Amino acid sequence: MRIIRYRHARPDDVATCIVIRGQTRENAIAEATLNALGITRESWAQGVADGALPGVVAEADGRIAGYCFGDAQSGEIVVLALLPAFEGAGVGKTLLARVMQLLQDQGHTRLFLGCNSDPAVRSHGFYRHLGWTSTGEVDGYGDEVLEYRFSSLSA
Template identity: 40%
Template sequence: MAGIMTARRRPACRDNDVMTLRIATRDDTAELWRVRYAVTENTLTPGRISDAELHAYLEDHGRGWVVELAPGRIAGFSIGDARNGHIWAMFVDPALHGRGYGRVLHDVMVNWLFDQGHTRLDLATAPNSRAEAFYRRAGWQPTGDGLDRWGDLPFELHRKDWPRHA
């Protein structure tokens, strides 16, 4: 089936379980919200984003991916906006942090966005968070613009600085 890749976790991951990386669909909505509301940083008030808005990002504005550990059990997800190269969402179930799922989700999303022709990607995340440290390790740099209107720190990644496209 197109869009599905089953693989052993990379050696840097803690366990040797099988995971499936696949394109997210509207059928994943309940699990996406479960993971999104489970996070303890970069929290979201329930109802602030509707199912319709989520589906628009998955089907019209860009693409999303999930790491699935078993049918219906998602470890995390990422969603990129193809219109502008924006990382719209990337979250991993806090109970599963540190296993490499975030890096897998990040890399497939970044590669896809650069493949769409973008030369610069952007995102924003809470300052002094695990996410900020993660993105810095992945090569993202603060834009220097200060905090945005939601109190998040904007970051950017340029194609020339991404190993696959350098």
């Protein structure tokens, strides 16, 4: 069993995160596609540096195996990505929980994200199992918008 270490993301992690984004099992996105969407190594690293994109990375054997980032202003979970070899071990769940906590600590009581609406896609059941619910909305990428509301007891 591999030992997973979690830590806050740093700007110098972004290049590796972009590579991993293209290696995920479902919803892989190449760097060129990210760039076309306005997401560059520079813009992402700047967001990490200035606190606009708080994130957590998971490391195994000193290498990043997955990560999650949120948007400090809006409360959106903007990305959760994990190398396939680390799926099913609770790493994604832990990454998500840690970024959710960061955003809650910044005052957010509601978080949201875009998720594939196809039940055959892993993320569809993953988020719902963790308490995320549909808003009935669809985002600009055609993804279903899910939300998570913190209970007053967890504040």
